[in-house]
Amino acid sequence: MKKTKVVVTGGMGFIGSNVVELLVAEGYEVHIIDDMSTAEKQRSYPFPIAAHNVIGGRVAKPGCILHTTTVNRPLTDILLGAKYVFHLAAHPRVEPSIENPLPFHHENINGSLNLFWACKEAGVEKIIFSSSSSVYGEPKSMPTKETDELNPMSPYALHKLVGEQYLELFHKLYGVDSVSLRYFNVYGDRQPTKGSYVPVMGIFFRQLEAGEPLSVTGDGLQERDFVNVKDVAAANLKAALADLPSGHHIYNIGTGKSHSIKEIAENIHDEIKYIAPRFEPQTTCADVSKAKQELEWEAKIDLFRWIAFSSPV
Numbered sequence: 001m002k003k004t005k006v007v008v009t010g011g012m013g014f015i016g017s018n019v020v021e022l023l024v025a026e027g028y029e030v031h032i033i034d035d036m037s038t039a040e041k042q043r044s045y046p047f048p049i050a051a052h053n054v055i056g057g058r059v060a061k062p063g064c065i066l067h068t069t070t071v072n073r074p075l076t077d078i079l080l081g082a083k084y085v086f087h088l089a090a091h092p093r094v095e096p097s098i099e100n101p102l103p104f105h106h107e108n109i110n111g112s113l114n115l116f117w118a119c120k121e122a123g124v125e126k127i128i129f130s131s132s133s134s135v136y137g138e139p140k141s142m143p144t145k146e147t148d149e150l151n152p153m154s155p156y157a158l159h160k161l162v163g164e165q166y167l168e169l170f171h172k173l174y175g176v177d178s179v180s181l182r183y184f185n186v187y188g189d190r191q192p193t194k195g196s197y198v199p200v201m202g203i204f205f206r207q208l209e210a211g212e213p214l215s216v217t218g219d220g221l222q223e224r225d226f227v228n229v230k231d232v233a234a235a236n237l238k239a240a241l242a243d244l245p246s247g248h249h250i251y252n253i254g255t256g257k258s259h260s261i262k263e264i265a266e267n268i269h270d271e272i273k274y275i276a277p278r279f280e281p282q283t284t285c286a287d288v289s290k291a292k293q294e295l296e297w298e299a300k301i302d303l304f305r306w307i308a309f310s311s312p313v
Helices: 014-025 094-099 101-122 155-174 200-209 229-241 261-268 289-294 303-310
Strands: 005-009 029-034 049-052 064-068 084-087 126-132 177-183 185-187 214-217 226-228 248-253 272-275
Touching (some): 005 014, 014 229, 084 101, 084 229, 094 101, 094 155, 101 126, 126 229, 155 177, 185 200, 185 229, 200 261, 248 289, 261 303
Parallel strands (some): 005 029, 005 084, 029 064, 049 064, 126 177, 177 248, 185 226
């Protein structure tokens, strides 16, 4: 039987590689589009890769096909025959987008528009877009629903909202079906620990491994809804396979529980240092009832159990 072709942009990154891992395990023919800008050299991938236009390096036996390119390049030929496209490629994180918004705009808005148009031209059945809870800004209510007010507080958050709006428009103009998944704070296997795009859990693990105290911004009482990357990957597949009405659909992807950064740090290490606060929402917590009802998805992995079994020390 011929395998169903799918495409994952950013498939060599943290979240993307976990989505690829699941899709390979489920028997899909997986094509990865990645410019390798955030693929850590030390990261070990659990799926074999066949190279296609890859610069340098040896590759394993075929399991998925890597196209080393950016989402700003012509993509229609790669997408032809794909049933689903999972769009995870992005310049991530809030703080770097505030410091230098231009490359973020080019990758996150121009690149997304280029990809969406190529999906339309190639006849892709459904686009699954990785959005972010940052589109809510400082939420007005807890837990936050998909219908609550949107107030992006950074270029990155605005880019994610524009991506959602483009998908809504693409359905109205061209009949393209899509799902936007608003991730809350993602952690887990293959999370980055170095570079400019490191989430707090990756920073904590890096500091722990180096024997350093964990750095907590402000008083550490800011709360976040942390969702494991394996649960996020499962949400992507559920969104692709869900029998939804034609259109653009939006879902929160979180646990519905929040924990303070201080509480998490104390569960990892007993040495903590407090550093200057930064511009960020005080609390995030997802209302995931819509995803539970319409996608039949919910997070299964407990944060503190994962920390206990995955801590590098």
